[in-house]
Amino acid sequence: MLFLISLIVGTGGYVVLENYTLIDALYMAVITFATVGYTEVNALSVNGKIFTLIYIIFNLGIFAYTVSVLSTFLFEGELGRVFKNYISNREVNKLKDHVIVCGFGRNGAMACEELHKAEKEFVIIEKDTSVIETVPQDKKYSFVSGNATLDEILLEAGLERASTVITALPSDADNVFITLTAKEINPRINVIAKASETNSEKKLYRAGASHVVMPDRLGGIHMANLITKPYVIEFLELLNGVGDAKLELEEVSYAKLKNEFHNKTIKELDIRNKSGVTILAFKDDLEGFIFNPQSDKKIEKGDVLIILGTKKNLHNFNNHFIKN
Known part of the structure; x- marks a missing residue:
């Protein structure tokens, strides 16, 4: 787009300032833009020379920006990330009856670990790219980068073909919203939702969740049982x-x-x-x-x-x- 804008500006400038024909103006814009050093169509006026100086500086800025973008892609791993996303999207499109995990926080990461051990196919939706980059390459998890509350992101993760959605976002409101959206798009889907507040549990069930998990409640019960039923807990840990x-x-x-x-x-x-x-x-x-x-x-x-x-x-x- 910057290259195209530059050519339009240059061509228009030479038409207005030097009364060049369209083809002559385009020729001048291209040779100035490309800095090849060919002879001008006609001798430039003072205004034409000032315009050409500004035009050259403008194009040097475009060139510098282009080099910086290419450097980012080649040397800072951006190209690798784009290619990884492309491969991941291709893999996601092949999945069927898989699990969609919304949020790769503490609970989402643990869920993925267990699914990975059980060799169950799954896709992770995570909007924080820095979190995605921390996942070791050997895990080979499939990610969809984006906000899980958006319909298009859920569809990109294969919601219509999935068997289960695990929604483990920090916000109970977001988990309710994802549950409603998932059940609307795919009424047969099984939704397992995380809740932090007690009053969110009923809302999630009303929204269509099959199971609601409250990690804080389970953690408190577990700690109490370590005192009251230590050997039962030891067996469960096995x-x-x-x-x-x-x-x-x-x-x-x-x-x-x-x-x-x-x-x-x-x-x-x-x-x-x-x-x-x-x-x-x-x-x-x-x-x-x-x-x-x-x-x-x-x-x-x-x-x-x-x-x-x-x-x-x-x-x-x-x-x-x-x-x-």
Whole structure:
């Protein structure tokens, strides 16, 4: 745009001051702009010489600005950031049934860490570019830079194709707004929202949130339970991967099991002896959650097993029971 403006100004100046034809004026503007040193069309008047001096200085300023912009792109990593954003946008456009994480603060970053461990595809919306730049390259997170409260940014993150939105912005009002927008654009989407204030919880549920998490409340309960139920908390920390004997919880649906294990009882599957994992609970379409299910409980279509074990136990379970 600056180059185009410069040519228009130069051409117009020579037409007005020197009465040049349009083609002669354009020729003078180009040779002056390019500083090639060709001979003028005609000898310049005093006003023409003053205009040419100012015009040359103006063009030198454009040249200096152009060099500084190119230097920023080449030497300060701007080109790399643009290319990274381009690649990230291409990857986002391929995603389906993914998770959109709004806000990469403390809670958002922890959510992304867990999703990354579980190999779940996700996209992060973050408006602070300095925060995006602090993420290590080996993480290979997909980012959309922008304000998550804007419809176009949510759509850029693939809201229409996503399965879940985690909104973890500092402002409860923003989280309510994102929940409303997400449910309006994609009514089937699952929304998990963060709340700081107690009265925001009901508003988020009314807006359509499936789950509302209050980190401050959970933190206070956790600290109190460290006093009242220390061993329970120690066990729960094992489930969260804290400590030497790390345990993991997994959910296994009927559809994931190999065909030969369909419509079999827990006793017939003999899961504990074959893999080492323990069945903690059973999700039945009719009865809901059943804790510590009986051995004669049959696994049928739509049912889900909640299992517990070490990483090795779960690996054995997957090899033996889960479809490839």
